[in-house]
Amino acid sequence: MNLPKFLLGDNTDCKDDIFVIHTEFPRFIINLVDDEIEWLEDFDGEDQEELETQVAVLIEQSSEFYDREMERYKEE
Template structure:
């Protein structure tokens, strides 16, 4: 199965949250309301350094994905 790079998530227990799941390494779930990230990977110190460089870009990509999806829903 080919997974898309990002997936939107919803949960009625958290009605005010906006979740985006990043399915490629490093996998994570981000809440776009507060930019809180839950990493789905285990990292060692070497990975941690690389992550710090990538995290801003990954948050921006997740936000752009969400904005694009919302525009598509509005067009329907």
């Protein structure tokens, strides 16, 4: 299966939250309401350095993905 880089996540138990799932390394779920991130990876020292440089970019890409998806829903 070929997964897209980002997926939207929804759960009626958390109706005010907006989840985006990043499916590539480093895999994570971000709640765009408060930018809380749940990492789906275990990191060692080397990965930690790479992660720190990528976090801001990945958060921005997650937000851009969500905005684009919402625009597409409005067009339908």
